[in-house]
Amino acid sequence: MSDIDQLTAAFFTAAATSAAESAVAGSSTTANKNRATNKSTTAEILASHFPALQQALQQEYIEKKHGRKTDWDQAFATLPANLPSHTQIGVDGIHLGSAEDLDISQPEFRDLLMQFTPWRKGPWHLFDVHIDTEWRSDWKWQRLKPHITPLAGRSVLDIGCGNGYHLFHMASEGASLALGIDPTRLFLYQFHICKKYLPDLPAYLLPLRSEHLPAFKCFDTVFSLGVLYHRRSPIDHLTELASFLRPGGELVLETLVVPGDAQTLLTPADRYAKMANVWFLPAAPMLETWLRRAGFVNVRTVDINQTSTEEQRATDWMTFQSLKDFLDPADANKSIEGYVAPTRATVIAEKP
Numbered sequence: 001m002s003d004i005d006q007l008t009a010a011f012f013t014a015a016a017t018s019a020a021e022s023a024v025a026g027s028s029t030t031a032n033k034n035r036a037t038n039k040s041t042t043a044e045i046l047a048s049h050f051p052a053l054q055q056a057l058q059q060e061y062i063e064k065k066h067g068r069k070t071d072w073d074q075a076f077a078t079l080p081a082n083l084p085s086h087t088q089i090g091v092d093g094i095h096l097g098s099a100e101d102l103d104i105s106q107p108e109f110r111d112l113l114m115q116f117t118p119w120r121k122g123p124w125h126l127f128d129v130h131i132d133t134e135w136r137s138d139w140k141w142q143r144l145k146p147h148i149t150p151l152a153g154r155s156v157l158d159i160g161c162g163n164g165y166h167l168f169h170m171a172s173e174g175a176s177l178a179l180g181i182d183p184t185r186l187f188l189y190q191f192h193i194c195k196k197y198l199p200d201l202p203a204y205l206l207p208l209r210s211e212h213l214p215a216f217k218c219f220d221t222v223f224s225l226g227v228l229y230h231r232r233s234p235i236d237h238l239t240e241l242a243s244f245l246r247p248g249g250e251l252v253l254e255t256l257v258v259p260g261d262a263q264t265l266l267t268p269a270d271r272y273a274k275m276a277n278v279w280f281l282p283a284a285p286m287l288e289t290w291l292r293r294a295g296f297v298n299v300r301t302v303d304i305n306q307t308s309t310e311e312q313r314a315t316d317w318m319t320f321q322s323l324k325d326f327l328d329p330a331d332a333n334k335s336i337e338g339y340v341a342p343t344r345a346t347v348i349a350e351k352p
């Protein structure tokens with residue numbers, strides 16, 4: 001078993017322990033006792049699904065090898081073991097340690113990190129190396145954060161979490177468990193690079209697809225950011241998300257939308273902003289209807305934002321084409337195919 005495989009499997013012991021610890025951490029007040037009882041119930045429900053998750057991992061991860069696995073495993077094994085002297089997770093990204101904390105030179109460390117390109121979600125500042133990712137994912141976090149129920153003490157599931165950038169924000173804001181799901185192998189390595197230097201946060205990533213998950217019915221908050229438009233069957237995705245939440249739990253959904261009313265929907269004839277796997281772009285009122293039809297209540301659109309070429313762009317860490325190349329050169333409000341330029345809505349809803 002490689003380091004990454006062991007670290008992935010370690011979720012099962014670590015998550016069970018951290019959930020159980022938060023369950024006994026409650027003091028003698030009734031409110032705390034109730035909270036502690038909720039936590040132990042969540043931990044028990046989650047643990048009852050471990051066999052199904054382990055089987056899914058065996059089939060979808062262990063038995064499906066990736067062509068770059070050996071290279072990535074070797075590079076991962078040579079990362080310095082030093083821990084950062086300070087950590088700061090906040091408005092301007094994730095900052096861990098400084099160059100002096102390392103026992104290898106900063107250029108050597110940078111070269112190691114470069115073996116895991118493309119870095120799409122960030123930014124990260126690891127021991128003074130600025131991983132200037134394609135996306136300013138911190139901007140997305142700042143946009144949605146004022147609108148969500150504060151995460152302190154909540155169990156959180158992030159579907160399509162990429163390299164887990166937002167998981168570290170969730171965990172640092174006090175989530176008792178921040179579990180991410182994403183099938184992309186490279187992102188699993190990027191996640192574990194960062195987790196290696198943030199070992200105490202209860203952030204975990206399982207390399208699965210949401211379709212492989214059981215109906216947990218126990219998470220306090222479920223996030224699905226930037227995933228819905230990749231799904232061929234969007235209402236099934238929403239129903240799936242509902243099945244992960246406990247009654248009263250909160251869904252935070254972010255997806256591409258178009259201007260219009262409850263009857264407006266775009267299915268691109270072929271590509272959208274050069275992406276081949278975009279299926280349904282509703283107007284925000286139609287997205288709200290979908291959520292209500294999928295059984296959610298208290299549905300509200302809290303933010304609509306046209307993505308700027310400052311938020312998504314090519315950098316040294318992601319050298320392929322980016323948003324600028326996906327837009328009409330003569331009109332930045334249009335995609336290169338002539339559709340409306342990428343615009344994202346954040347919608348919050350509750351499971352009754």
Ligand code: SAH
Pocket residue numbers: 121137140159160161162163181182183184187208209210211224225226227230
């Ligand atoms: N949530 C992050 C990343 C969005 S990119 C953010 O908003 O910044 C979309 C991610 O969804 C990709 O990393 C992709 O691997 C993942 N993904 C696509 N289909 C998925 C599925 N069915 N289940 C889980 N993740 C999925």
